Amino acid sequence: MSSGVSNKLASMRAVWLGLLIASVALLSIATFDDRGPETSEERIQRLSDSFACPECDGQAVSESNAAVAANIRTFIRDRVTEGATDTEIRDELIRSYSSDVLLNPPSEGISALVWILPVVVAVFGVAGLVVSIRRDGEGSRTASAADVALVAEARTDSTSTDSDASRPPASESDSSA
Amino acid sequence: MTIRRIALTVGVVVASLVALLAFAGASSDAPSSALLGQRVPLIKGETLAGESYDIDASRGRWVVVNFFATWCPPCIVEHPELVRLEQWGQDNGELDIVATVFNDTPENVADFFVDNGGSWPVLGDPSTPIDFQIRRVPESFLVDPFGVVRAHYTGGITAEQILGDIETLS
Numbered sequence: 001m002s003s004g005v006s007n008k009l010a011s012m013r014a015v016w017l018g019l020l021i022a023s024v025a026l027l028s029i030a031t032f033d034d035r036g037p038e039t040s041e042e043r044i045q046r047l048s049d050s051f052a053c054p055e056c057d058g059q060a061v062s063e064s065n066a067a068v069a070a071n072i073r074t075f076i077r078d079r080v081t082e083g084a085t086d087t088e089i090r091d092e093l094i095r096s097y098s099s100d101v102l103l104n105p106p107s108e109g110i111s112a113l114v115w116i117l118p119v120v121v122a123v124f125g126v127a128g129l130v131v132s133i134r135r136d137g138e139g140s141r142t143a144s145a146a147d148v149a150l151v152a153e154a155r156t157d158s159t160s161t162d163s164d165a166s167r168p169p170a171s172e173s174d175s176s177a
Numbered sequence: 178m179t180i181r182r183i184a185l186t187v188g189v190v191v192a193s194l195v196a197l198l199a200f201a202g203a204s205s206d207a208p209s210s211a212l213l214g215q216r217v218p219l220i221k222g223e224t225l226a227g228e229s230y231d232i233d234a235s236r237g238r239w240v241v242v243n244f245f246a247t248w249c250p251p252c253i254v255e256h257p258e259l260v261r262l263e264q265w266g267q268d269n270g271e272l273d274i275v276a277t278v279f280n281d282t283p284e285n286v287a288d289f290f291v292d293n294g295g296s297w298p299v300l301g302d303p304s305t306p307i308d309f310q311i312r313r314v315p316e317s318f319l320v321d322p323f324g325v326v327r328a329h330y331t332g333g334i335t336a337e338q339i340l341g342d343i344e345t346l347s
Contacts, residue, residue, distance in 0.1 A: 054312050055312050055313060067246065067279055067280040067314065068280075068306075068311065068312050068313065070280045071279060071280050071303050071306050071307070071311075072303075072307065074280070074303040075303040075304055075307050078302075078303055078304065079304075092304075092307065093307065096307045096308065096309075096310045097307075097310060124187050128183075128184065
């Protein structure tokens with residue numbers, strides 16, 4: 001192997017290594033970014049974002065102008081002030097308005113289908129794609145008799161054309177003679 | 178052909194699951210409130226007038242638990258009926274009324290009662306509408322003398338309706 005090729009390989013490795021280090025660093029920052037403890041206002045906002053208004057179509061409690069949403073916002077604020085945990089607030093709202101009040105459906109019971117179905121569809125989709133590609137590959141390896149005949153004919157034509165082309169052109173003296 | 182069959186089977190199964198998910202829990206014969214037949218949720222605390230209230234103190238009498246707001250037109254229409262009921266309750270001692278204001282201010286409520294009459298306790302705790310699963314106002318519940326929720330009304334009540342139900346349920 002020449003020194004030029006090995007230098008190129010080394011620089012490529014350095015680039016990939018650099019990308020890897022940068023990725024790990026960015027992921028670490030994203031994962032462990034510490035902005036300090038969550039304030040009560042941030043917590044109220046987060047909780048209000050996570051519940052659906054019972055009278056609106058999929059709208060978050062934090063975004064809805066409906067009276068029931070306003071009441072839930074006040075309820076969340078009061079319960080946070082009283083020191084209730086997120087789970088307690090969540091359970092109290094579910095007890096009254098069922099799990100429909102959650103913007104993200106729970107991953108248990110019939111609602112788990114919301115999470116499972118896309119995975120099932122994706123798995124079957126990928127499996128179907130793989131099977132289809134393999135089938136196409138197998139098909140191309142077994143040429144039909146017509147394909148073989150077509151290729152043979154094309155080769156024959158090509159050979160005869162090539163042999164014509166390999167003949168030296170007739171010189172002017174030959175043609176004039 | 179086999180692939181087609183598998184794809185068809187998977188498609189049917191997925192469609193069935195989606196349909197199951199979409200219609201799960203939908204029931205036309207569900208009661209209007211899950212509280213019917215249940216013990217009334219606790220209503221206890223300070224009224225907007227600064228007095229203490231506990232629904233358990235009304236045990237032995239019927240109680241109309243009303244949810245309202247001063248900005249709600251059906252609540253304004255319903256209010257004179259509640260005034261009539263309060264009068265009936267004061268006359269024979271068998272009925273109390275308690276209201277919880279829904280997304281409104283104490284000042285608006287005080288002005289509303291001055292303008293329209295009525296002297297029943299009004300509370301402003303936002304957890305009470307949640308305990309009663311209130312979605313919109315007006316809504317009312319009829320609680321029997323044993324503290325059990327016996328009827329649920331949405332969209333406004335009349336005095337005749339409540340008194341008729343009390344007679345039927347007694």
